[in-house]
Amino acid sequence: DVKVTQSSRYLVKRTGEKVFLECVQDMDHENMFWYRQDPGLGLRLIYFSYDVKMKEKGDIPEGYSVSREKKERFSLILESASTNQTSMYLCASSLPDRTLSYGYTFGSGTRLTVV
Amino acid sequence: GNSVTQMEGPVTLSEEAFLTINCTYTATGYPSLFWYVQYPGEGLQLLLKATKADDKGSNKGFEATYRKETTSFHLEKGSVQVSDSAVYFCALWERRALTFGSGTRLQVQP
Numbered sequence A: 001d002v003k004v005t006q007s008s009r010y011l012v013k014r015t016g017e018k019v020f021l022e023c024v025q026d027m028d029h030e031n032m033f034w035y036r037q038d039p040g041l042g043l044r045l046i047y048f049s050y051d052v053k054m055k056e057k058g059d060i061p062e063g064y065s066v067s068r069e070k071k072e073r074f075s076l077i078l079e080s081a082s083t084n085q086t087s088m089y090l091c092a093s094s095l096p097d098r099t100l101s102y103g104y105t106f107g108s109g110t111r112l113t114v115v
Numbered sequence B: 001g002n003s004v005t006q007m008e009g010p011v012t013l014s015e016e017a018f019l020t021i022n023c024t025y026t027a028t029g030y031p032s033l034f035w036y037v038q039y040p041g042e043g044l045q046l047l048l049k050a051t052k053a054d055d056k057g058s059n060k061g062f063e064a065t066y067r068k069e070t071t072s073f074h075l076e077k078g079s080v081q082v083s084d085s086a087v088y089f090c091a092l093w094e095r096r097a098l099t100f101g102s103g104t105r106l107q108v109q110p
Helices: none
Strands: A004-006 A010-013 A019-021 A023-025 A031-038 A042-049 A064-070 A073-078 A087-094 A110-114 B003-006 B011-014 B019-021 B023-026 B032-038 B044-050 B056-059 B062-065 B075-077 B086-093 B098-100 B104-109
Touching (some): A004 A087, A031 A064, A042 B098, B011 B019, B019 B104, B023 B086, B032 B062, B044 B062
Parallel strands (some): B011 B104
């Protein structure tokens, strides 16, 4: 069964900490994505990557960075966590396809609370 | 830029009722359209999709038709079950990344 695995289901961090959220996929997908999910706002794109060592800003990149050193792993980094970054973070992957025929495969999410 | 607008929830229905969740979109070209479902405590799962105008996506009794003239992709099901209780997201794809709507929570009562 193909998977996108996010390392933590729940995480509690303090304001100002540097936080790493890890995502690993076993489907050999080129594309990987990080979204945050907030009630009433749906999913908003933070960063994405089409290939190893490649990254592009999404719609809300401020306060975040990413790393993709290997094809299967895409890390989201909160440089200095703040309370407004308390959210559910979702990782996804996909094949490079002009019409996205197979959609995204999502991980189960990491619920991050910053106190 | 691209955007997706969904009807606000929650939508509360009795079992076996007919479901419609409205979704309209704004895009510069010809996007692919999707419905994703999120069951409690889980990640998002692809429910159905349509890649061009007049295509109908279907899965698990759910259907949606890509209407270019009205820029819509409404989700329908003829008879909902308690197990359909979840949050439903409409989304569009146009070259870059999926753009999602705000989600609609469906609650089905026995």
